[in-house]
Amino acid sequence: MASLTALAEEALAQAKKLDAYCLSEGRSLTSFDSDTLNDLPPDISAARDVLINSSHTMKRLALRPLGLLTEIIRFSLTYVTHFQSADALSLTAVNAYSLADHVPLHGSTTLSEIADGSGLSVQLVERFMRHAMGNHIFTEENGMVRHTASSRLLATLPDLKATVSMTSAETWPAVLKVIDAINAFPECDEPNETGYSLAHEPGVTMFAHMAKHPERMDNFGKAMGFYSKNDAWNVRHLVTGYAWSQFDRPGIVLVDVGGGQGSVSKALASATKHIKFIVQDEQISSNSDSLALSDGLQGRIEFMKHDFFTEQPIKSAQIYFFRWILHDWSDKHAVRILKNLVPAMRDGTKVISFENILKDGPETKWTERHARFAFPFPQRANLLDIETDGIRRNGDLVMLAHFNGRERTPEAFRDLFGQADARFVIESIRRPEGCAMAIIEVIWKA
């Protein structure tokens, strides 16, 4: 582990690189008012990664061991740590009451005007917004409130709003109940015996519960679309990281199993000319604006209600595709999903899955840097960049809390397909450069 001084020097060197890049490109230096670190070339993006890593590590060292633990548990015992649960609360309140919508995009207003517009009392508006301002979400001068770059995103990106709502409504209550769920159901393999079920509706799975609340299901679908815009998870890695052209001819059909609102199929349809897509999901809500297809895609994408725990009804497709499906389920149920594909398999049929892959070791930025060759750094060149520090391990525990699902190592994927049927043969597991996910290509060998 490097010393505080070495970490600070490393951070300084990267900060200088980023500032010099902005100046050489005629960009202003980055600030909370305007994000000028978007669309960075790979070497500058890597400098930003190192800066985040070294400053984050330096902060945790400076917090000292007790500070590090108490910061994580979101409970401040020492004066240097932050109350992270309050950070989350102020952001959620800003989002829930659409406070950002009541601030002009390029002007200023008062707290009482925001209160009038939102219907929340001035006192609550002031308490939530002044706390959020401590995190550079909004700023205030002489009693006038205006946007920062972050608060402006809340006002201008509806899918970000849906993602914050989804996380606070679905994930947080679930996470708090995981230990109770493990104590009550130590096997941890049923989707209705989870932290989520205990928090929301005992004995009921997350998807069954959300089906009773269409607006929350809609937020969930939008959040999936939003995550796909994050550079490390961007669906473009799937579009460019696989030779779809080999299938791009009339008559080829791809079934997007559990395809939700079809964000993957829409991206693949836009990048190809002939492949037809059937998006199957248990929840197909015809009135969701997210299902709207642009003219060019009409006739190429069809939505179909299907429960993937029943036999696959489309028998003649050449490709069966999954994104973010297998990780929702314990091995017991993921194997059932795969077995239900078997009656549709013909010699050479492909099953392609685009999933997070765990490595057999810790997933932190620090260790990622040392394992860079095996697991390339996600590059971050996108405005919608989200910190990727440990996301695969974070994701693993979120899957546990929501579904008793899990993220898997390559070995665990081989084992899963093997358990379903020995004729599923894994041809490759490849992580496209800059992507946090891998394309798992499986062929059926009759």
Ligand SMILES: C[S@@+](CC[C@H](N)C(=O)[O-])C[C@H]1O[C@@H](n2cnc3c(N)ncnc32)[C@H](O)[C@@H]1O
């Ligand atoms: C994590 S989302 C992924 C959606 C989509 N594949 C994507 O990447 O955007 C999981 C999806 O599985 C669907 N699902 C859950 N249980 C299902 C079932 N038994 N049959 C079909 N779809 C199901 C949900 O409705 C949801 O759309």
